[in-house]
Amino acid sequence: MSALKYFDSHRGRRLAFHLTAGTGPTIVFLGGLKSDMDGTKALHLEAWAQQHGKAFLRFDYSGHGLSSGTFEEGCIGDWADDTFDILNTLISGPILPVGSSMGGWQALLLSRRMSDRMIGMVTIAAAPDFTEDGYWASFSDAQKAQIEAEGQVEIPSDYMEPYIITRRMIEDGRQHLVLRTPLPLEFPVRCLQGTADTAVSTQTAVRLLEHAKSPDMRLLLVKDADHRFSDGPCLGLIEAAVEEILALAAS
Template sequence: MGDTSFLTTRQGRKLAYHLTQGRGPCVVFLGGLKSDMMGTKAVFLEEWAQAQGRAFLRFDYSGHGESSGSFTDGCIGDWAEDTVEAVAELTEGPILPVGSSMGGWQALLLARSMPKRLVGLVTIAAAPDFTEDGYWANFTDAQKQQLAETGQVELPSDYMEPYIITGRMIEDGRKQLVLRDDLELPFPVRFLQGTADTAVSVETAVRLLEHATGPDMQLKLVKDADHRFSDGPCLDLILGAIEEVLAANT
């Protein structure tokens, strides 16, 4: 697996990463909220890339994994800056982002910021605009008051320890929304979504599919798959989606 390397961004954040050299397009894995680059999907895809001689990048956003900073100091916009910096500094030429959960939102932001670099897009339980449509929309009056008074709210998770959601994350998230304006994805796109996902709904996946525009876009629903989407069959589906997008560019 190799030693972890570090990139210091223009914002002064120190990002941990693993970069596999190989032929392009470079597959870039974008993890979820409070996830890190040591997760099952990231490591599985790295092993596949190495076996194929394919360029591959996985990294930790600031406040995640081995990178600098505290999670509660970060927000969607910070992690979008981290993503752009990692791609710009560590990769060359065409890329294929693979975004999981919050990483799906990051992949869509990346498509907006550097569309000419992308040859396609794969998302797994993509969670665009979740700070607004998931968190804020479902906060009780008491939670909104707590956020105003203390600057943060603790939310339970079915998949890990509770999330600490800050006022900054909510406010910044409103500047990063992708489902309100045109979302052009002019390349092959594959959205993967489990029907047993309790963090991201099938309705969210369908909304993204219907909102985005592009010449080659598909949503695959997997019965009984949960948000982790990391058992053997799901990993094979992710790999199949990646290979399908890459094949469309040959």
């Protein structure tokens, strides 16, 4: 395992990261909402990268894991800035983002800023626009009134402790939606999605596939895989997707 280090951004955020030196484009794991860089998928990909001599970066957004701040202070735009800042400073040359859940949305936002450096993209249960189409759209009138009056609302999760969703997260999310405007992805994209995922629906995966413009974009649906997408076969599919993108870039 690579050494734990910290990056101090010009925005005053201290971001924890692990960077593995290696050849070729840097594979960058972008985690999900309230996840951290020590999750199964991130650690598995790091081990795979080290085994194959590939450069690899995993990090915690602000308010996540070992980075500064609290989750309730953050929003989609903050974490997009974290992603851009750490990559723009620490990594030179081409990159391959691998985005899980909210990290899939972050990868799509990153393409607006670093498309020229991206050799491709891999998403795992990508959750673009979830603050609007998932949270806000499903809130009851009482929950909407509570978030307007109190600034936050607590909602349960099938995968961890309840989320505190703030009014700032909802309002900021509306400034970063990617499924309402053209979404050019000028590189190969591989999307992985489980059919038993209760956090992100297969309809969301199909919507992203149909909306984006890419010369080579494919969606793989995995029967009975859940949102974690982290058992042995699923991890193998993530490896295969990364290998395929790297091979296309090298050809």
